[in-house]
Amino acid sequence: MDKIVIIGGGASGLVSSIISKNKNNKVILLERNKDCGKKLLMTGNGRCNYFNSNQDISNYHSNNPLLIKEFINTKNIYKVLTFFDQLGITPKIKDNLYYPFSKQAVTIKNALVEEVKRSGVIIKNSFLVEDIKKENNKFIVKSSNEEIICDKVIISTGSKSYPKTGSDGNGYKILEKLDHKINKVYPNLMGLKTKFTYKDWVGVRSEVKLSLYEDNKLKKCEYGEAQFTKYGISGICTFNLSGYVVEGLDNNKREVIKINFIPFLDYIEINEYKEWLLNKTKKLNLSISKVLERIINYKLVNVIIKESNIDGDKLFSELTREEQNKLIENLISFNLDIIDTNSFDEAQTCSGGVSLEEINLNTMESKIVNNLYITGELLDIVGDCGGYNLTIAWLSGILAGRSVNND
Numbered sequence: 069m070d071k072i073v074i075i076g077g078g079a080s081g082l083v084s085s086i087i088s089k090n091k092n093n094k095v096i097l098l099e100r101n102k103d104c105g106k107k108l109l110m111t112g113n114g115r116c117n118y119f120n121s122n123q124d125i126s127n128y129h130s131n132n133p134l135l136i137k138e139f140i141n142t143k144n145i146y147k148v149l150t151f152f153d154q155l156g157i158t159p160k161i162k163d164n165l166y167y168p169f170s171k172q173a174v175t176i177k178n179a180l181v182e183e184v185k186r187s188g189v190i191i192k193n194s195f196l197v198e199d200i201k202k203e204n205n206k207f208i209v210k211s212s213n214e215e216i217i218c219d220k221v222i223i224s225t226g227s228k229s230y231p232k233t234g235s236d237g238n239g240y241k242i243l244e245k246l247d248h249k250i251n252k253v254y255p256n257l258m259g260l261k262t263k264f265t266y267k268d269w270v271g272v273r274s275e276v277k278l279s280l281y282e283d284n285k286l287k288k289c290e291y292g293e294a295q296f297t298k299y300g301i302s303g304i305c306t307f308n309l310s311g312y313v314v315e316g317l318d319n320n321k322r323e324v325i326k327i328n329f330i331p332f333l334d335y336i337e338i339n340e341y342k343e344w345l346l347n348k349t350k351k352l353n354l355s356i357s358k359v360l361e362r363i364i365n366y367k368l369v370n371v372i373i374k375e376s377n378i379d380g381d382k383l384f385s386e387l388t389r390e391e392q393n394k395l396i397e398n399l400i401s402f403n404l405d406i407i408d409t410n411s412f413d414e415a416q417t418c419s420g421g422v423s424l425e426e427i428n429l430n431t432m433e434s435k436i437v438n439n440l441y442i443t444g445e446l447l448d449i450v451g452d453c454g455g456y457n458l459t460i461a462w463l464s465g466i467l468a469g470r471s472v473n474n475d
């Protein structure tokens with residue numbers, strides 16, 4: 069009878085536990101916390117955005133981009149949807165984002181933990197794995213006071229993001245000792261700290277277009293809701309640029325985000341904005357501040373007017389040409405110099421990790437150590453905001469579970 073140990077009762081470990089178990093094996097799930105799925109409860113603001121119907125591989129990133137399609141492909145994605153269907157989860161789908169119909173992350177967490185228990189997997193909570201050794205084709209999994217000997221191990225200990233949930237990066241160290249190469253790990257999906265901050269706009273959320281420039285070259289654009297904070301800028305569209313920024317800053321590149329506060333006019337030529345503002349102020353017979361306040365948050369207008377150094381009580385036509393140009397620049401291309409990012413403590417995920425080259429992407433088995441499997445955020449593949457990171461966790465858990473189950 070095969071004895072299988074799964075280390076980490078988070079998203080990927082719970083799924084691989086369920087799939088691993090059959091009548092002829094013994095499966096033990098080790099979780100350092102008193103309960104499994106602590107991070108899961110925080111996902112999607114407590115609602116768990118567990119999948120996205122747009123599975124274009126451009127939403128996934130890795131230091132081995134060519135290998136992504138071996139993992140994220142139609143056949144595999146179907147396995148994830150089938151798993152959730154069989155778990156009895158009914159989705160509530162909005163703008164491609166899947167949530168449980170209850171809109172509660174606890175629905176997903178409870179369903180997974182209940183299914184782990186029902187399938188006969190032994191859960192050992194408060195078990196912190198400190199080391200794994202392989203001797204005579206057997207693994208010895210050690211905590212400070214206990215050893216478990218087994219045939220196969222699935223490591224699902226997560227990355228370094230939100231370490232208070234239990235994923236503090238210890239899994240990378242265990243894998244390094246087992247001769248795995250860990251590509252540099254960066255925090256990902258977090259807010260960005262700006263050189264100048266504006267207390268006037270703290271707390272404002274607004275639909276914008278963000279354009280990231282690295283050393284003056286356009287790197288990526290994102291549309292969506294930005295959140296303006298004490299330290300700089302946050303929100304989903306910022307998160308999706310943060311991975312590029314953190315690596316760029318680490319490589320001494322200059323990272324600048326330009327904000328377009330009126331993205332709905334993105335299709336017009338730069339020289340047409342003047343005419344648009346002239347027409348608006350003339351038609352409404354209102355000062356430039358009042359005109360802008362009818363379009364965007366008044367707190368943003370205050371910042372834009374102040375930064376443009378103009379008198380907001382004037383009509384647009386009363387401004388000098390330089391003032392008009394400055395105002396338009398700040399309205400459609402407001403410059404934010406990024407000096408730092410939030411840390412691992414606030415990042416939703418991490419980039420980098422175990423190189424995909426060292427993993428059989430059909431089974432998640434290590435190519436370095438036989439019968440060792442690696443899942444979830446430990447792997448060097450990261451997704452954008454929108455259910456992609458949990459998809460990586462579910463899918464790698466399913467593939468590892470199937471493989472140890474000899475399915």
Ligand SMILES: Cc1cc2nc3c(=O)[nH]c(=O)nc-3n(C[C@H](O)[C@H](O)[C@H](O)COP(=O)(O)OP(=O)(O)OC[C@H]3O[C@@H](n4cnc5c(N)ncnc54)[C@H](O)[C@@H]3O)c2cc1C
Nearest residue numbers: 076078079080100111112117197226234444445455457458
């Ligand atoms: C605030 C927040 C919101 C998020 N929202 C979303 C979202 O809506 N959609 C989405 O797709 N993704 C979201 N994510 C990302 C997603 O939660 C993770 O990508 C996913 O949980 C990773 O799964 P995992 O199995 O690799 O690791 P985790 O879920 O982190 O699980 C790892 C587990 O291993 C345990 N562990 C660690 N080391 C040991 C050890 N040595 N011994 C025993 N146990 C150990 C930990 O305690 C933990 O329970 C969010 C993340 C955060 C922080």
